Amino acid sequence: MKLNAEEKAMLAGELGPVRKIAIEHQIKVGEFFGAEDLVPVSQAHIMADTESLGEAGVAWLEMLAKHSSKERVVRIPTITDPRGTDFNKAKELGQTETMLSLERRAIAAFVKMGISMTDTCINYQTIMAPVFGEHVAFGDTGVVIYSNSICGARSNFEGGPSALSAGLTGRTPRYGYHLDTHRQPTHRFRVSWTPTSLNEWGALGGLIGRKSGNYWSVPVIEGIEGHPGSDSLKHFGAAMASFGSSALFHILGITPEAIHARDLKFDHLPVIDVTQADVMALQKSYRVSDEIDVVVFSAPQLSLLEMKSVAELCAGKKFRKPLLAVTSPQVKPDSDRMGYTELIESAGGSVFAGMCFYQSYAREIAEANGWKRLATNSAKMVNILGGYGYTPILASMEDCVRAAETGSLA
Numbered sequence: 241m242k243l244n245a246e247e248k249a250m251l252a253g254e255l256g257p258v259r260k261i262a263i264e265h266q267i268k269v270g271e272f273f274g275a276e277d278l279v280p281v282s283q284a285h286i287m288a289d290t291e292s293l294g295e296a297g298v299a300w301l302e303m304l305a306k307h308s309s310k311e312r313v314v315r316i317p318t319i320t321d322p323r324g325t326d327f328n329k330a331k332e333l334g335q336t337e338t339m340l341s342l343e344r345r346a347i348a349a350f351v352k353m354g355i356s357m358t359d360t361c362i363n364y365q366t367i368m369a370p371v372f373g374e375h376v377a378f379g380d381t382g383v384v385i386y387s388n389s390i391c392g393a394r395s396n397f398e399g400g401p402s403a404l405s406a407g408l409t410g411r412t413p414r415y416g417y418h419l420d421t422h423r424q425p426t427h428r429f430r431v432s433w434t435p436t437s438l439n440e441w442g443a444l445g446g447l448i449g450r451k452s453g454n455y456w457s458v459p460v461i462e463g464i465e466g467h468p469g470s471d472s473l474k475h476f477g478a479a480m481a482s483f484g485s486s487a488l489f490h491i492l493g494i495t496p497e498a499i500h501a502r503d504l505k506f507d508h509l510p511v512i513d514v515t516q517a518d519v520m521a522l523q524k525s526y527r528v529s530d531e532i533d534v535v536v537f538s539a540p541q542l543s544l545l546e547m548k549s550v551a552e553l554c555a556g557k558k559f560r561k562p563l564l565a566v567t568s569p570q571v572k573p574d575s576d577r578m579g580y581t582e583l584i585e586s587a588g589g590s591v592f593a594g595m596c597f598y599q600s601y602a603r604e605i606a607e608a609n610g611w612k613r614l615a616t617n618s619a620k621m622v623n624i625l626g627g628y629g630y631t632p633i634l635a636s637m638e639d640c641v642r643a644a645e646t647g648s649l650a
Contacts, residue, residue, distance in 0.1 A: 241267055241270050241271060241275060241276065241277055241278070241413070242276060242277040243277070243278070247263060247278060247409075247411065250262070250263040250409060251263050251264065251267070255311070256307060256308070256310065256311030256312075257307060257311065258304050258307050258311050258312050258408060259311065259408050259409060261304070261405075262404070262405035262408040262409050263405070263409050263411070265401055265402065265405045266278065266402065266405050266406070266409065266411065266412065266413055267413075269402055269413050270413030270414075270415065273413060273415040273416065274415060275413035275414050275415040276414065277414050278409075278411035278412065278413055278414060279375050279411065279412060279413075279414040279418050280375065280410055280411055281316065281375045281376050281377045281406050281410060281411060281412050282316060282317070282370075282374055282375065282376060283316060283317050283318070283319070283368070283370060283374075283376045283377070283378070284314070284316060284317070284318040284319070284376070284377040284378070284398070284403050284404070284406040284407035285318075285319050285320070285321065285363060285376070285377070285378040285379050285380065285383055285398075285403060286318065286319070286320050286321060286350075286355065286379055286400055286403040286404055286407070287321040287379035287380055287398075287399070287400050287403065288301075288320060288321065288346060288350070288400045288404075289321065289322065289323060289324045289596075289599040289600070290323075290324045290339070290342040290343050290346050291324055291599060291600070291601050292400070292599070293342075293346060293400070294342075295342070297346075297400075298342055298345050298346045298349070301345075301346060301349035301350065301353075302345065302348075302349045304349070304353065305348075305349040305350075305352040305353055309352075312352060312353050312354075313353055313354035314353055314354045314355060314404075314407035314408055315407070315408065315409065315410040316406075316407060316410045317356065317368075318353075318354070318355045318356065318403075318404075318406075318407030319355070319356045319357075319358040319360075319363055319367060320350065320355060320356070320357050320358055320359055320360075321359070321360070321361055321379055321380045321383075321596075321599075322359050322360060322361055322541065322568075322594060322595050322596035322599055322600075323343060323347070323357075323359045323594050323595050323599075323600075324339065324342075324343050324595060324599055324600045324601060325339065325340060325343050325595055325600055326592040326593055326594055326595050327340065327343075329590060329592055332590060333600070333605050333608070333609070334604070334605055334607075334608025334609055335600070335601060335604070335605070335608075336604075339601055339604075353404075353407075353408075355407065358568075358569070358570070359568065359569050359593075359594035359595070360541060360568035360569065360570060360594070361380045361382055361383055361539075361540050361541055361568075361596060362383075362474065362540050362541045362543060362568055362571075363383060364383065364386050364387055364390075364391060365470060365474070365543050366568050366570035366571060367570065369387070369391055370387050370391050370393035370395075371391065371392070371393065372391065372392035372393070372496055373392060373393070373394065374391075374393045374394065375393070375394045375395070375412070375418055376393050376394065376395045377395060377398045377402070377403050377406030377407070377412040378395045378398060378403070379397070379398045379399070379400060379402075379403045381397055381478070381481035381482065381485075381487070382474070382477060382478035382481055382482075382539075382540050382620065384396070384397050384398075384481070384487050385477040385478070385480060385481040385486060385487055385488065385489065386473065386474060386477045386478075388417055388423075388487055388488040389473075389477055389488050389489045389490065389491075389495050390470075390473055390477070390495060390496075391496075392495075392496035392497055394417055394418045395417060395418075395487075396412075396415070396416040396417050396418070396487065397455070397485075397487055398412065416456075416487075417487055417488055422456065422458070422488075423458065423488060423497065424458065424504060424505050424506075425458050425459065425460035425490060425504055425505070425506040425509060426452075426456070426457045426458045426459075426509070427448075427451070427452050427457055427458070427459045427460070427509065427512065428459075428460055428462070428506050428509035428510065428511050428512065429448055429451070429459055429460070429461045429462070429511075429512050429513075429514050430461075430462045430463050430511050430512070430513050430514065431444070431461055431462065431463040431464055431514045432463060432513065432514070432515050432516070433515060433516035433519070434463075434464050434465040434466065434468075435472070435476075435519070437617070437636050437637070438471060438472060438475045438546075438617050438618075438636075438637065439475075439523065439617040439618075439619065439634055439635060439636050439637070440519060440523070441468065441472045441473070441475045441476040441479075442475040442476065442478070442479040442617070442618060442619025442620060442634070443479070443519045443520075443522050443523045443619050443634065444476060444479075444514070444519050445475065445476035445477060445478070445479035445480035445483070445619065446479040446480065446482065446483040446484075446522055446619040446620075446623060447483075447514060447518055447519055447522050448461065448480055448484070448486075448489070448514065449479060449480035449481065449482065449483035449484025449485075449486050450483045450484055450522075451484075451512060452480070452484045452486055453484055454484070454485055455485040455486070455487060457484065457486060458486070458488050458489065458490070459480070459486065459489045459490070460489070460490040460491075460492065460498060460504060460506045460509075461489065461490065461491045461492065462492050464491050464492075464493075464494060467494060468491075468494070470543070471543055471545060471546055474540055474543075475540070475617075475618065475619065475620070477489065478539065478540050478618075478619075478620040479618075479619035479620045479623070481620075482619070482620040482623045482624060483619075483623055490504060522619075523619075523634050526622045526632060526633055526634040527633055527634070527635070527649075528631060528633065529613050529631060529633060529649075530648045530649045530650040531613060531647065531648050531649075532561060532613045532614065532615045532633065532643050532644075532647065532648065532649060533561065533562075533610065533611040533612055533613045533614065534561060534562045534563075534564065534609070534611045534613075534614050534615075535561060535562070535563040535564070535614070535615045535616065535640045535641070535643060535644045536563075536564045536566070536597050536614055536615075536616050536618075536621065537550060537563075537564065537565045537566060537616065537617065537618070537637070537640070538564065538565075538566035538592075538596055538597040538598070538616070538618065538621060539566075539596055539597060539598055539616075539618045539620045539621040539624070540596075540618075540620070541566055541567050541568045541571070541596060542565060542566065542567040542571065543567075543571065544571050544574050544575065544578075544580075546567075546637075547565065547567055547571060547575045547580045547581075547584075547591075548578070548580055549637060550565050550580070550584060550589075550637065550641065551575075551579070551580035551581075551583035551584050552583070553637065553638060553641040554583050554584045554586075554587040554589055554641060555583050555587075556587075557587040557588075557641070557644075557645045558587060558588060558645065559587050559588035559589060559644040559645055560644070560645065560646065560647045561643065561644045561647050562588075562589075562590070562609075562611075562644070563584070563587070563588065563589035563590070563640075563641065563644040564589070564590050564592060564597065565584055565589060565590070565591050565592070566591075566592045566593075566595060566596060566597055567591065567592070567593055568593065568594065569593045569594045571593075572591065572593035572594075575591065587644075587645075588644075589644065597621065598621060598624045598625060598628065602625065602628040602630070603628045603629055606628065606629055606630060611630070612629070612630060612631055613630075613631045613633065614630045614631070614632050614633065615632075615633045615635050615639075615640045615643050615649060616632065616633070616634065616635075616640060617634070617635060617636055617637045617640055618634075619634055622634045633649065635649055
């Protein structure tokens with residue numbers, strides 16, 4: 241790979257051993273993907289939940305954090321994905337002291353490296369959305385697909401060590417979605433129906449992701465009416481990334497690189513028609529039971545407007561089944577201030593902040609609480625939780641709240 245003078249100095253260890261480790265890692269990644277050089281990035285977002293890190297990963301972070309502040313501190317704004325717990329409510333979930341101890345150690349190491357503990361997968365709704373053409377190094381798949389598609393920024397899916405390396409060097413290997421050649425459509429979908437609820441948007445994204453099939457596929461979608469809001473496209477993209485590993489999509493007339501059809505080359509692509517019946521079939525495939533054990537709103541974390549919607553549905557209700565609403569640490573204070581948290585918790589629900597349900601030892605939580613049948617309006621989460629031993633059920637927000645009250649979706 242071509243390196244400039246500063247990058248060569250990092251590789252030679254002249255800026256300390258931590259930056260040397262970081263750039264060596266990036267060169268290996270870049271060479272694997274055929275990158276010719278490194279591109280400067282303005283932000284990094286690290287996925288580093290302790291369920292994934294484990295003891296070895298946390299010990300590695302602690303090793304890096306032991307170096308001098310000059311050597312260990314990140315060079316660009318670097319933020320974190322959801323953590324593995326909300327310390328204020330860990331006991332409610334049945335999380336153990338071993339889990340919490342690992343979290344505290346990871347957080348301490350991150351803080352020593354100058355990383356901002358934002359603990360969110362909706363940083364584009366709460367911290368600082370990237371702008372058109374901005375090169376960033378983001379981790380969470382939902383963050384990446386939203387930033388690429390809706391904001392017009394440029395990022396690959398950065399694994400935890402890669403995003404941390406980007407924070408330490410201010411660079412990332414220039415391959416994949418940093419290049420114009422990978423941002424052109426590879427699949428053409430024509431939709432004959434526009435979703436109206438978040439679960440439907442997620443199901444549509446999941447279906448297109450499943451049909452697209454791999455990380456390098458870029459769907460272009462025709463036929464969407466109106467202008468979907470941020471929450472709708474959040475669920476749409478997160479599900480597409482989950483079902484299909486997709487990192488970028490275009491919606492004609494809506495997303496910035498597809499405002500004009502002439503800007504994209506897709507006329508040669510065969511049309512794949514998607515109907516309402518196709519989307520409903522995917523949703524129904526997860527409706528294997530009416531009885532539920534728990535309702536979870538998470539993945540992605542809820543925006544303030546989603547919190548408002550949940551709260552309004554909870555008003556005056558008394559739940560028979562647990563209802564968990566998971567949001568970001570930035571949204572939670574506003575939810576408290578505006579009375580949304582109180583409405584949800586007065587009905588018997590619980591509001592969690594700074595974690596994401598499936599990154600929080602979901603299997604162990606299920607065993608501790610006797611949960612198996614989980615209802616949610618997140619298509620991304622139903623795609624994931626089957627692997628954790630749950631029977632996930634996809635339903636509307638209204639039906640999920642009603643199920644928490646009655647114990648059944650029927």
